[in-house]
Amino acid sequence: MQNNDSPKQKENKWLADRSMGIMILLISCGVAIFTIIRPIMGMLDRNEDVLYSTNLIALTILGILFGLAYSLLGGENLNKLIDSQDSKGVLRVVIFTLIFFGILFGLMMAWNSFAISLGY
Secondary structure: OOOOOOHHHHHHHHHHHHHHHHHHHHHHHHHHHHHHHHHHHHHHOOOOOOOOOHHHHHHHHHHHHHHHHHHHHHHHHHHHOOOOOOOOHHHHHHHHHHHHHHHHHHHHHHHHHHHHHOOO
């Protein structure tokens, strides 16, 4: 099956994919202000009533990572990771997922270390 899309249609699809990733990234960064930045500021000010949720922090970091991946790679390239006709598709998905969750795990360990070092 041939793809007879015009260059303008391809450009619009590319822009739509990237802009969706940028929107996810911006929303996640906005949420990060309330889930990550404000608790850090409270911890540094030595407030006793600092509230934070590690689950919300993990979801915020996942949103940021997904927004970055989607804005850099685009939807079409992310779909190519899971190409069923390619025998290496599963391996690429596993490697991508391990990298994704490895970064998440590292950032969560850094958060826990930071919170414990400040006594929270």
